[in-house]
Amino acid sequence: MSRTRFDGLPPGKVASHLGVMLLVAVVLGVVVSGLAIPFAGVLGFSARNVSESVDDLPQELETEQLPQRTEVQDAEGKTIATLYDQNRVNVPLRQISRTMVEAIVAIEDFRFYQHGALDLKGTLRALLTNQAAGGVAQGGSSITQQLVKLTLITQAEGDKEAIRAAKEDSYGRKLRELRYAIALEKRHSKDWILERYLNTAYFGDGAYGIQAAAQHFFGVNAKDLKLRQAALLAGLVQSPEAYNPTRNAAQAKVRRDVVLERMAQLSVISQADADKAKDRKLGLHVQEQPNGCVNSEAQFFCDYVVRWLMADPALGATEQERKRLIFNGGLTIKTTVDLRYQKAANAAVAAHVYKDDQAIGGLALIEPGTGNVKGLAQSRPMGKKKGETFLNYTVPTRYGDAAGFQPGSTFKAFVLASAINQDIPLTQRFPAPQTLTVNLRDFTTCDGPYQSSETWSPKNSTSASAAPNLYEGTQKSVNTFFVNLEKATGICEPWKLAREMGITELTKAAQVPSFTLGIADVSPLEMAEAYATFAAQGLHCDARPVTEIADAQGNVLKKYEKQCTQVLASPVANAVNDVLRGVVSSGGFAAAQYPGQPAAGKTGTTSDNKAVWFVGYTPNLAGAAMVAGVNPQGHPESLDGKAVGGRTLYSSSGSTTAGPIWGDAFKAVAPLLDDVDFTRPSSSDVRGLLITVPAVSGKSYDDAKATLEGLGFTVVNGGTVDSAVGQGLVAYSAPGTGARLASGDTVTLYVSDGTPKVKKGKGKKNKGHGNGRG
Incomplete structure (x- = not known):
C-alpha cells in the first residue's frame, strides 16, 4: 500500500499537505452527503479564501439564456448583418457530431458519464500536484464544474469583480463551483450539461460555443465536424488564446495531437486513425462573422433598424434591456430592405457624391401604401476613418443623431x-x-x-x-x-x-x-415618407424598417404591422400627383431623370445652396435624394465652389445636383416595378377641382376661348347656331354658364349666325347642338 511521505519537508509544507488532506475529506463529505459543511476551520484555508461557510452560498445556479448572435435579414430572408456581444449560436446535442462529443469528453473529463458533480480521482490528483508546485498547476474540474465557472463568467456581463471571483485560482472557488455543480447534476441530465457546456465554452478568436467555432475555423456546422477538426476544437477550450490556430498554428497542432492521442488511449478511436490524423494539416477554412452594421452592404439601413427597435418599449422596460435583447437574444430580425433597391441607391449616391467631398449625399427609398423602407444610402460610409462617419444623415434625428437639412x-x-x-x-x-x-x-x-x-x-x-x-x-x-x-x-x-x-x-x-x-431641417427618409403619401392617394404609412422579430427558437416575438392613415382625400392626392408629374414629364425641371415609369416629383433648393433636393415617386416607390454642403467640422455650408462628385459646383439645384441621384436609382429599379399609372383627377369627386363655367355669351370666340383655357378647360368650336346674339359672337357654351367641371374637361363654344331662333315650322331650324345658355 502506498504512503504519502513528508520526510525532509519544512514544517510549513507538512502543515499545508495536512490541510490539503483535510480539505479533500471535506470535499468527499460534500459529495457524499450532497450537503455543505463549514470549512472555516480547515487548516490553512481561511486566510486565503472566503470566511463564510458553503452553507451560505446559493444552492442552485441560475442558468440564464446564453448570449447568442442576432441576425438581421432582408425582405427575402438573406442575412445582411449579425449583431452580438458574443458570437454564439446554440445547437442541441443531436446537432453536434458524435466525434466532437467524444473528443471533448476524452480530453476534458473522460469519466464524465460515470462520476457525479466531482471527479474524485481528478480532484485529488490536482490538489496534491498543486500543493507540490506551490500553486494551481493542474486542473481537476469536471465538465460540470467547468460549466459552472463559464456560466458565472458569462452572467457577470462585464463585472470585473464577479469575473475575477469566477476565475480565482483558489480552493474556495473550487468549493463554490462544487456546490453549484452538485445542484446542476441534481436538476439536469448529463446530456443537458454537456450540451450546455459545448454551447457556453469559448473556443478563441471570438467564437463562443461549438457551432460558432465550427463555422469560424472550418466553415462547417457543428454536426459535420470530422475527427481532426473536432480534436482541434476540443483542445482549444483549455487555453483558447495560447492554442489559437490562426495565430499559433504550431502550438495548436501540438494540442490537437494530444487530444488525438488521448482518444486513442481511451479506445475512442484506433491508434491508426489517430496517427493518420496527426499527419494531416490543421485544415483551417476561417470564416469571419462580421459584427455590427459597419460590415453590412446596407450599413445605414441596418443602423436605422437597431435604433428603431431600441425605441420600442415592448422589447424591454429600459434601453439597457432592449439592447441586451437585440445584441444577445439570438433574434432573427426580418426587415423590409430590398438589396436590389439598396444596391441601386448605393451606386447612385456614390456616383454623384464622393466620400471625401465636403458634402453629404443621401437617398431614401420607401414603398407607398406600406411604409416599407426599401433602401437607405449616403455618400460617407460608416466608420472612423477619413471620409467616414457614424452619423446617419438619411433618417430623422431621433434615429441617427444628424440634425437634417433644409x-x-x-x-x-x-x-x-x-x-x-x-x-x-x-x-x-x-x-x-x-x-x-x-x-x-x-x-x-x-x-x-x-x-x-x-x-x-x-x-x-x-x-x-x-x-x-x-x-x-x-x-x-x-x-x-x-x-x-x-x-x-x-x-x-x-x-x-x-x-x-x-x-x-x-x-x-x-x-x-x-x-x-x-x-x-428634415431627413431624406421623412421626405420620402411624406411624398409616398401622395403616391398612395393620400394614405400615409409610417416608415417601417422591420416586419417581425423572432427568438432563437423561431417563435415570433412581435409582428410590426403597417401603420397607415388616410390624411388626404384620394382625389386631392390625385390632383397633387397630376401637378407634380409635370416636373418629371417632358419639359419639366427633372425631365432628364424620367425613369421609364409614370413619375412625379418636386425640386428643392435652399436660398444659399446649403442643400439641394429632389423628391420624386412613381405610383409604387418614393425616393428623396439630397446633397448638402458641410465643412470639415460637419456644419452646413454652401455647396457653391465645392468639388462634389468629381466636378466643381459653381451653381447647384435640386434638378441638376440631387435629381441625377434619384434618376440613376429609379432608372435601375424601374424594371422591378409594376407597370401602373397614377389615377387622374376625377371631375366628379374633387370639390376643389370643380370649376364653374363662366358666362361667355356675347364675347368674341377668341376672348371666350382665352377665358376658358385660362381656367384649365379644353375648348372646342361647336360651329354656328341660330341666335339673337350678334353675328360672329359666342351664343352659348356647352356645358353652360354655372356648370362645374374639372380642369382639362372640354367646353364647346357655339357661335351665333346673327339670326334669331324661330319656332318649329316657322323659320330656320336651330343648327346648334348645345344645351347651355349665354
Whole structure:
C-alpha cells in the first residue's frame, strides 16, 4: 500500500499537505452527503479564501439564456448583418457530431458519464500536484464544474469583480463551483450539461460555443465536424488564446495531437486513425462573422433598424434591456430592405457624391401604401476613418443623431395639397412678381394671425408668367406665387399636413411665413415618407424598417404591422400627383431623370445652396435624394465652389445636383416595378377641382376661348347656331354658364349666325347642338 511521505519537508509544507488532506475529506463529505459543511476551520484555508461557510452560498445556479448572435435579414430572408456581444449560436446535442462529443469528453473529463458533480480521482490528483508546485498547476474540474465557472463568467456581463471571483485560482472557488455543480447534476441530465457546456465554452478568436467555432475555423456546422477538426476544437477550450490556430498554428497542432492521442488511449478511436490524423494539416477554412452594421452592404439601413427597435418599449422596460435583447437574444430580425433597391441607391449616391467631398449625399427609398423602407444610402460610409462617419444623415434625428437639412421648395407640395383641399382650383391664378413685399401679419398660424409687424420680401429664383395657376406655379417652383398661395391657405393646415405625412419632428416654431420655402431641417427618409403619401392617394404609412422579430427558437416575438392613415382625400392626392408629374414629364425641371415609369416629383433648393433636393415617386416607390454642403467640422455650408462628385459646383439645384441621384436609382429599379399609372383627377369627386363655367355669351370666340383655357378647360368650336346674339359672337357654351367641371374637361363654344331662333315650322331650324345658355 502506498504512503504519502513528508520526510525532509519544512514544517510549513507538512502543515499545508495536512490541510490539503483535510480539505479533500471535506470535499468527499460534500459529495457524499450532497450537503455543505463549514470549512472555516480547515487548516490553512481561511486566510486565503472566503470566511463564510458553503452553507451560505446559493444552492442552485441560475442558468440564464446564453448570449447568442442576432441576425438581421432582408425582405427575402438573406442575412445582411449579425449583431452580438458574443458570437454564439446554440445547437442541441443531436446537432453536434458524435466525434466532437467524444473528443471533448476524452480530453476534458473522460469519466464524465460515470462520476457525479466531482471527479474524485481528478480532484485529488490536482490538489496534491498543486500543493507540490506551490500553486494551481493542474486542473481537476469536471465538465460540470467547468460549466459552472463559464456560466458565472458569462452572467457577470462585464463585472470585473464577479469575473475575477469566477476565475480565482483558489480552493474556495473550487468549493463554490462544487456546490453549484452538485445542484446542476441534481436538476439536469448529463446530456443537458454537456450540451450546455459545448454551447457556453469559448473556443478563441471570438467564437463562443461549438457551432460558432465550427463555422469560424472550418466553415462547417457543428454536426459535420470530422475527427481532426473536432480534436482541434476540443483542445482549444483549455487555453483558447495560447492554442489559437490562426495565430499559433504550431502550438495548436501540438494540442490537437494530444487530444488525438488521448482518444486513442481511451479506445475512442484506433491508434491508426489517430496517427493518420496527426499527419494531416490543421485544415483551417476561417470564416469571419462580421459584427455590427459597419460590415453590412446596407450599413445605414441596418443602423436605422437597431435604433428603431431600441425605441420600442415592448422589447424591454429600459434601453439597457432592449439592447441586451437585440445584441444577445439570438433574434432573427426580418426587415423590409430590398438589396436590389439598396444596391441601386448605393451606386447612385456614390456616383454623384464622393466620400471625401465636403458634402453629404443621401437617398431614401420607401414603398407607398406600406411604409416599407426599401433602401437607405449616403455618400460617407460608416466608420472612423477619413471620409467616414457614424452619423446617419438619411433618417430623422431621433434615429441617427444628424440634425437634417433644409428641404427648400419640396415643402411647397404641402401648401399645394392644402390649397386643393380648401377648394382652390388648380387653375386659379396668383400674382408672382419677381420680388414680393408682404406684411407678415397677413399670414395665419394655428394660433391666429402671425405675430409680427414686419414685412418680408421674398424673391423668385425661377421665371414664370405674371400670374401662374397652380400647375405652372408648382412646376416652375415660383416662390412669390407660393407665398401668395400660402396667404390664402394659411400656415396651419400645411404645417399640420406635413406632420401627418411624416415630418413628425416639425415644431410649432416652423409655423412661419417662410414655411412654404422649406426652412425646417428634415431627413431624406421623412421626405420620402411624406411624398409616398401622395403616391398612395393620400394614405400615409409610417416608415417601417422591420416586419417581425423572432427568438432563437423561431417563435415570433412581435409582428410590426403597417401603420397607415388616410390624411388626404384620394382625389386631392390625385390632383397633387397630376401637378407634380409635370416636373418629371417632358419639359419639366427633372425631365432628364424620367425613369421609364409614370413619375412625379418636386425640386428643392435652399436660398444659399446649403442643400439641394429632389423628391420624386412613381405610383409604387418614393425616393428623396439630397446633397448638402458641410465643412470639415460637419456644419452646413454652401455647396457653391465645392468639388462634389468629381466636378466643381459653381451653381447647384435640386434638378441638376440631387435629381441625377434619384434618376440613376429609379432608372435601375424601374424594371422591378409594376407597370401602373397614377389615377387622374376625377371631375366628379374633387370639390376643389370643380370649376364653374363662366358666362361667355356675347364675347368674341377668341376672348371666350382665352377665358376658358385660362381656367384649365379644353375648348372646342361647336360651329354656328341660330341666335339673337350678334353675328360672329359666342351664343352659348356647352356645358353652360354655372356648370362645374374639372380642369382639362372640354367646353364647346357655339357661335351665333346673327339670326334669331324661330319656332318649329316657322323659320330656320336651330343648327346648334348645345344645351347651355349665354
